[in-house]
Amino acid sequence: MLLNSVVIVLREVLEAALLLSVFLASTRFLKLGNRWAIVATLLGVLGAIAYGYLLDPLSGLFDGVGQEICNALLQFATFALIGAVVFLIGRQISSPKGHQPILQALMTAAVALAVTREGAEILIYVSGFWQMTDFFSAVGVGSLIGACIGFSVGVLIYYLLVAQPSERALPVSLVLLLLIAAGMSSQATRLLIQADWISTAGALWNTSAFLSEESLLGQLLYALVGYEASPAAIEVAVHAGSMVVVAALYFVGRSIGSGVVDEVR
Amino acid sequence: MKIKNGLGHFRFGGLVLATLLATASLAAMPEFELEIRNHLFQPDVLLIPANTKVKLIIYNRDTTPEEFESYELNREKVILGGRKAIVFVGPLPPGEYPFFGEFNPQTALGTIIVQDESRAPE
Numbered sequence: 001m002l003l004n005s006v007v008i009v010l011r012e013v014l015e016a017a018l019l020l021s022v023f024l025a026s027t028r029f030l031k032l033g034n035r036w037a038i039v040a041t042l043l044g045v046l047g048a049i050a051y052g053y054l055l056d057p058l059s060g061l062f063d064g065v066g067q068e069i070c071n072a073l074l075q076f077a078t079f080a081l082i083g084a085v086v087f088l089i090g091r092q093i094s095s096p097k098g099h100q101p102i103l104q105a106l107m108t109a110a111v112a113l114a115v116t117r118e119g120a121e122i123l124i125y126v127s128g129f130w131q132m133t134d135f136f137s138a139v140g141v142g143s144l145i146g147a148c149i150g151f152s153v154g155v156l157i158y159y160l161l162v163a164q165p166s167e168r169a170l171p172v173s174l175v176l177l178l179l180i181a182a183g184m185s186s187q188a189t190r191l192l193i194q195a196d197w198i199s200t201a202g203a204l205w206n207t208s209a210f211l212s213e214e215s216l217l218g219q220l221l222y223a224l225v226g227y228e229a230s231p232a233a234i235e236v237a238v239h240a241g242s243m244v245v246v247a248a249l250y251f252v253g254r255s256i257g258s259g260v261v262d263e264v265r
Numbered sequence: 266m267k268i269k270n271g272l273g274h275f276r277f278g279g280l281v282l283a284t285l286l287a288t289a290s291l292a293a294m295p296e297f298e299l300e301i302r303n304h305l306f307q308p309d310v311l312l313i314p315a316n317t318k319v320k321l322i323i324y325n326r327d328t329t330p331e332e333f334e335s336y337e338l339n340r341e342k343v344i345l346g347g348r349k350a351i352v353f354v355g356p357l358p359p360g361e362y363p364f365f366g367e368f369n370p371q372t373a374l375g376t377i378i379v380q381d382e383s384r385a386p387e
Contacts, residue, residue, distance in 0.1 A: 004370055056345050064351035067342060121332075124343055125368055128329035194340055196353040199318070203339075213336040228339060 005142025006149070007219075008125055012118040013150025014223040016044070019078075019114050019180055021154040023085070023107045025161035026173045030092055032100055040108040044115020051120035052127070065195035072195075074117045075188035081110035082181040083246050086174060090253025093170075153220075176224075178246045183226025186239035193232060203230035295319045299375070301344070302326045304366060306375035315359045315381045321352045331373065335364035338377065355379070 020041070024034055051070075059067040085106045092099045122143065129139040161169050161176075192198045208229035212218050221227035226239065297319055300307045304327065313319050325331050328346040335341075338357075344350040359381045366373025 004368075008367060055343065056348065059343075059345070059348065059350070064349070067350075121343060124330050124345070125332075128331075128346070128368060190339060194342070194353060196318070196320075200356075202316075202356055202358065208337070229336065230339060232339075 002138045002142040005139045006146040009122055009143040009146030010150050011219060012122050013147050014153060016114040016118050017150045017154030018157060018223055020111050021158035022173050022176045023111065025158050025169065026089060028162060029166050029170050032104060036104040036108045040111035041115060043112035044119060047112055047116030048119025048123055051116050052123040055120060068191040068195035071117060072188040072191040074113050075184045078110050078113045079181045079184040079242065081106050082177055083249050085110065086177055086246050087249040087253040090250040091256060094254045174250060178243050179225045181246045182239045182242035185242040186226045186235045189235050189238045198234060200232035200234060204233045204236055206230040297321050299323045300326055301331050301366060301373065304369035304372045306373055309375040311377045312380055313377055315379050316356045318353060318355045321354055322349055323352065324349045330368060332367035333364060334367040335362060337362040338364060
């Protein structure tokens with residue numbers, strides 16, 4: 001029971017923690033301050049409580065696949081917000097002025113949405129053990145340990161990024177954002193398959209014998225890049241396409257920014 | 266159906282048939298029911314046809330929430346206490362696909378066995 005709680009909460013916390021730590025590391029290089037992170041987390045917690053309560057009516061929508069559709073929407077929205085952040089980081093690098101408030105707002109929204117989705121699941125899980133006092137001690141302690149490990153991984157990644165010289169840290173952060181964003185959109189695609197909004201012909205390949213999704217590395221890769229052992233062709237296509245789009249957004253952002261500077265000159 | 270005379274390529278025919286069935290007529294999609302009771306799946310073994318998309322209806326008879334999850338099926342869905350959930354599965358090749366209740370993984374265990382229906386009983 002205890003170990004199970006650790007794993008469930010860790011899995012949920014990991015995704016949001018990764019996004020938060022990479023954003024925090026990039027704000028450090030862009031000298032944006034980090035008060036937005038507190039706002040984002042608080043908003044996310046409020047969102048999680050609201051989403052947790054609304055999940056019952058929402059699940060009944062769209063002939064019983066409302067849960068999938070809502071989660072997919074949240075993930076696609078997070079993807080779009082990360083894409084916008086990457087675009088603005090590109091602009092900020094080429095013409096560093098005026099983008100800070102929008103960047104902070106976008107990062108706040110992205111993290112708040114990630115915490116909303118992951119947090120709601122934790123709340124629903126824990127709420128199931130509310131009544132049972134003996135269970136709750138194990139579940140409560142396990143959840144706390146899971147949350148702490150998740151945050152620790154986030155902190156570790158933050159410091160690993162911050163310890164790099166900035167000319168290396170920013171590209172690494174951008175690549176991580178690109179992978180996280182692509183993971184979001186491919187997971188959302190998988191939810192649309194589960195809801196039968198997208199039909200598939202089955203898995204494109206199966207690497208579960210090589211790297212199981214249940215393993216620790218599998219879980220970490222799932223959180224980071226949306227790793228799936230047996231993905232459908234459309235998931236792979238969406239994943240690859242998302243990476244291309246986010247990478248393109250960065251380079252477009254950089255070139256637009258420099259273009260503006262050239263015109264002013 | 267039209268593909269019946271393609272007996273020589275029965276496996277391929279079955280696949281095409283399944284695809285046609287899945288896309289052409291949603292009403293024909295086979296439905297299967299599962300129940301969660303006392304953190305156990307009933308039945309805990311479910312036979313479904315190969316290469317066919319099926320609709321799983323999972324009733325959570327407990328008061329506590331559960332999460333239907335399967336790494337092999339790539340499915341994950343929270344089912345609140347006293348509620349039912351719909352999960353679409355497949356088309357899948359024959360094989361065994363374990364699933365579990367993530368919130369009670371010690372007890373809530375089950376397997377979906379995907380069977381090739383074209384294999385006649387001997």
